[in-house]
Amino acid sequence: MDLDYSPVLDSWRFLLNGLELTLALSFLTILCSLTLGGAIGLARCYGPRWLAVPLVFYVDSMRSVPVLVVLVWTYFALPLVIGVTLPPFWAALVALTAQIAAYVAEIVRAGVTSIRAGQTRAAFALGMSRAQTIRTIVLPQALVRMLPAFGSILSITIKDTAIAAVIAVPEYMNRSQTVAGQSFHPIEVFTVAMAVYFVILFPVTRVVDIVYVRLAHLGRL
Amino acid sequence: MSAAAGEGNAVHRKGAGAPPVLLYRNVVKRFGALTAVSSASMEVRKGEVVCLIGPSGSGKSTLLRCTNGLELIDGGEIALDGELLPRDWEGMRRVRQRMGMVFQNFELFPHKTALGNVTIGPMTVLRMRRADAEQRAKAMLHKVGLADKTASYPAQLSGGQQQRVAIARALAMEPEVMLFDEPTSALDPETIGEVLNVMKRLAKEGMTMVVVTHEMTFARHVGNWVVVMDRGAVIEQGPPEQIFGSPTVERTRDFLSHLGWSG
Amino acid sequence: MNFDWSVVWRNADAVAEGTKLTILLAVTTMAIAIPGGIVLALMRLSGVRVLSSLSACFVELFRNLPLILVIYTAYYVLPVATGFSLSPITTAIVALSLNVSAYNGETFRAGIASIRQGQSEAAYALGMTRWQATREIVLPQAVRRVLPVLASTWVSLFKDTSLVSVISVGELAYTSMRIRAQTYRVLEMLTAMAAIYWLLGYPQAKLVDWINRRYAVNE
Numbered sequence: 001m002d003l004d005y006s007p008v009l010d011s012w013r014f015l016l017n018g019l020e021l022t023l024a025l026s027f028l029t030i031l032c033s034l035t036l037g038g039a040i041g042l043a044r045c046y047g048p049r050w051l052a053v054p055l056v057f058y059v060d061s062m063r064s065v066p067v068l069v070v071l072v073w074t075y076f077a078l079p080l081v082i083g084v085t086l087p088p089f090w091a092a093l094v095a096l097t098a099q100i101a102a103y104v105a106e107i108v109r110a111g112v113t114s115i116r117a118g119q120t121r122a123a124f125a126l127g128m129s130r131a132q133t134i135r136t137i138v139l140p141q142a143l144v145r146m147l148p149a150f151g152s153i154l155s156i157t158i159k160d161t162a163i164a165a166v167i168a169v170p171e172y173m174n175r176s177q178t179v180a181g182q183s184f185h186p187i188e189v190f191t192v193a194m195a196v197y198f199v200i201l202f203p204v205t206r207v208v209d210i211v212y213v214r215l216a217h218l219g220r221l
Numbered sequence: 222m223s224a225a226a227g228e229g230n231a232v233h234r235k236g237a238g239a240p241p242v243l244l245y246r247n248v249v250k251r252f253g254a255l256t257a258v259s260s261a262s263m264e265v266r267k268g269e270v271v272c273l274i275g276p277s278g279s280g281k282s283t284l285l286r287c288t289n290g291l292e293l294i295d296g297g298e299i300a301l302d303g304e305l306l307p308r309d310w311e312g313m314r315r316v317r318q319r320m321g322m323v324f325q326n327f328e329l330f331p332h333k334t335a336l337g338n339v340t341i342g343p344m345t346v347l348r349m350r351r352a353d354a355e356q357r358a359k360a361m362l363h364k365v366g367l368a369d370k371t372a373s374y375p376a377q378l379s380g381g382q383q384q385r386v387a388i389a390r391a392l393a394m395e396p397e398v399m400l401f402d403e404p405t406s407a408l409d410p411e412t413i414g415e416v417l418n419v420m421k422r423l424a425k426e427g428m429t430m431v432v433v434t435h436e437m438t439f440a441r442h443v444g445n446w447v448v449v450m451d452r453g454a455v456i457e458q459g460p461p462e463q464i465f466g467s468p469t470v471e472r473t474r475d476f477l478s479h480l481g482w483s484g
Numbered sequence: 485m486n487f488d489w490s491v492v493w494r495n496a497d498a499v500a501e502g503t504k505l506t507i508l509l510a511v512t513t514m515a516i517a518i519p520g521g522i523v524l525a526l527m528r529l530s531g532v533r534v535l536s537s538l539s540a541c542f543v544e545l546f547r548n549l550p551l552i553l554v555i556y557t558a559y560y561v562l563p564v565a566t567g568f569s570l571s572p573i574t575t576a577i578v579a580l581s582l583n584v585s586a587y588n589g590e591t592f593r594a595g596i597a598s599i600r601q602g603q604s605e606a607a608y609a610l611g612m613t614r615w616q617a618t619r620e621i622v623l624p625q626a627v628r629r630v631l632p633v634l635a636s637t638w639v640s641l642f643k644d645t646s647l648v649s650v651i652s653v654g655e656l657a658y659t660s661m662r663i664r665a666q667t668y669r670v671l672e673m674l675t676a677m678a679a680i681y682w683l684l685g686y687p688q689a690k691l692v693d694w695i696n697r698r699y700a701v702n703e
Binding site: 060061063064065066067068069070072073076077080081155158159160162163165166173177180186187190191193194197198201202205 | 547549550552553557561564650664675681682688
C-alpha cells in the first residue's frame with residue numbers, strides 16, 4: 001500500500017476553507033442551541049405547567065430522531081412546507097440547533113433540579129425574591145454542575161457538523177469527500193481528516209475537564 | 222526504658238508458653254512521604270484479645286491492614302504461626318484465608334442476602350459444596366444472633382445487624398485469628414452493644430482477636446493486652462489494668478484523659 | 485403543490501425491509517460492542533501498562549472522531565487493509581462496533597471504578613483471587629450502574645445506524661431516500677422516514693428514562 005499525500009497537500013487551501021466552515025457552523029450552532037435550549041430548560045423548570053407539555057414533546061422527539069433525518073428533512077422537505085428554500089449552511093444551522101437545543105434543555109433542567117430545595121428555602125428565608133434566588137443562588141451552582149455535560153455538547157456539535165456534508169454544506173467532511181473523489185486517494189484524504197477532527201475534538205473535552213476540576217467546589221458536588 | 226516499646230515478656234500473658242500467633246518486629250509502612258507505621262513491634266498470643274488504641278492517624282488501622290496483606294509492609298517483618306508473611310499477592314491470598322477481617326463500614330456485598338454473604342467465602346475460596354456452605358453459614362448466623370435474617374439483603378438490615386453478618390462472614394472461613402478494624406465506629410450507640418456482645422462471646426470461646434477500637438470499656442474489660450499507638454509508633458503496651466490504671470507514658474495519659482477516661 | 489401520501493403505502497414493503505435492517509444493524513453492533521466494551525474496560529483497569537494505554541488510546545480515538553468519518557474511512561481502508569472486499573453491511577457493522585465499543589469501554593470502566601475499594605478488600609480478606617473478586621463482587625454491582633448508560637448508548641446507536649446510508653447500506657434512511665429519488669415524492673417520503681424513526685425511537689427514549697429512574701444509584 002503506497003500512500004501519496006500530495007493530493008491532500010495540493011488542496012490544502014480548499015480543505016482549510018472547509019475547516020473554517022466546520023468551526024463557524026459549530027460555533028453558531030452552540031450559540032443558538034445554548035440560547036434556545038437554556039430558555040426551554042428554564043421554561044420547563046419555572047414556567048407555567050401547560051407549557052411543559054409541548055416542550056417535553058419537542059425534547060423527546062429530538063431524542064428519538066437521528067440527526068441525519070432532521071438535516072435532510074430541513075433541507076429538502078421544509079421548503080415544500082413553508083415555501084422558502086434555505087441554503088445548505090442555514091438549513092444545517094436550523095436543523096442542528098433544533099437537535100442540540102433539546103439536549104441543552106435537558107441538561108439545564110437536570111442541573112437546576114439537582115440544586116437541593118434547601119438552598120432555595122434558605123435564600124427565601126433571607127428575603128430574596130424568586131428571580132434573585134434563581135440568579136444568584138441556583139444558577140451559579142447549577143452551571144458548574146452542568147459543565148461536563150456542556151463539554152460533551154460541544155464535542156457532539158462539532159461531530160454532527162460532519163453529517164451536514166450530506167446536505168452539501170461545504171464544511172471539512174464534504175470537502176474531504178470532494179478531494180477524495182477527484183484524486184482517487186481516499187485513504188490519505190480520510191486519514192488526514194481523522195487527524196484533523198481528533199486534534200480539534202480531543203483538546204475540547206480535556207479543557208472542559210480541567211475547567212470543571214478547578215470549579216467543581218463551587219457547585220459543591 | 223520502660224515497657225514502652227518492648228514486648229512485655231516480663232509480664233505474664235495469656236497463652237504464654239506457646240509461640241505467638243502473630244509476631245510483629247519493627248514493622249514499617251510508608252505511603253509516599255508519609256510514614257504511617259514506624260517500627261512497630263508486638264506479639265499476639267493464642268486466645269488473646271489484643272486491643273490497639275490511640276488517636277486518629279496513629280497507624281493502628283494501617284498496622285491491621287498490613288497483617289492480612291491488604292497493605293504490603295516496607296520494612297520489618299510479620300509472622301503468622303512462626304512463618305513470615307509472603308511478599309507476593311498469591312502467597313498472601315492463602316494466608317488471608319486463615320485470618321478473618323471485619324471492616325469499619327461492614328462492606329457487606331449488597332447484591333447478596335445475608336446467607337449469600339456468609340456462604341460466598343466458603344464456596345468460592347474453600348470450594349465447599351453449596352449445601353455444606355449453607356449449613357455452616359446458618360450456624361454462623363445463628364451464632365451472631367441473626368438466624369431469622371438469612372434471606373434479608375444488607376439494605377434491609379440495621380448497622381448493628383450488618384456488622385454481625387460481617388462477623389459471621391469472616392467466621393465462616395474458620396480463621397485462626399480475627400482482625401477487627403474499628404468495628405463499632407460507624408454504628409449508632411444503640412447497636413454498638415449487640416456487636417460488642419458478639420465479640421465478647423467470641424473472646425470467651427478462645428478466639429485470637431486483634432481489635433482496633435475506640436471503645437475503651439471493651440478494651441478494659443474484654444481485652445487481655447492493650448497496645449497504644451501514636452503517630453505511627455507503639456508508645457506503650459501492657460495489660461489493660463496497667464494501661465488504663467497507671468499508664469507510664471505521658472502521651473498515653475493525654476490520650477486517655479482526652480477521652481474523658483476516668484477508670 | 486399537491487402531496488401524494490399513498491407513495492408511502494405503495495412502498496411499504498421496501499420501507500419495512502429497511503426498518504428491519506436498521507434493527508438488525510443495531511442489535512448486531514451492540515452484541516459485539518458489549519463484550520468489546522467489557523474487554524476494553526478490564527484492559528484499562530488491569531494495571532498492566534501496555535494494555536491500559538492501548539485501551540485508553542482506543543477509547544479516546546473513537547470518542548473524538550465523527551462517526552460518519554469512521555464509516556467512510558472504514559469503507560475505503562478495510563478492503564485495502566484486509567485484502568478482502570467487504571460488503572457495505574459488514575463495513576458498516578465494523579465501523580459501528582468500533583465506535584460503540586469505545587463508548588461502552590468508558591461506560592464499563594466508570595461503572596467498575598465506581599464500586600468502592602472496600603468491596604474488593606472485603607473479598608480479598610476472605611481469600612478470593614483478584615479474578616474471583618471481580619467476577620463475584622465487582623461486576624454484578626457494576627452491571628446495575630452501567631445499565632442506564634448502556635440503555636442511552638443503545639438509543640444513540642439506533643439513531644446512528646442512519647449514517648451508514650452514506651455507504652449505500654439499505655437500512656431505513658437509505659431506503660426512504662432512494663424511494664424519494666425514484667418517485668420525486670420528497671415531503672411524503674422524508675416525513676414518513678422521520679415518522680418511523682420517531683415511532684421507534686420515542687418509546688425507546690421513554691424506556692431509557694424509566695430505566696434511569698428504576699436503577700438510580702443512591703449511595
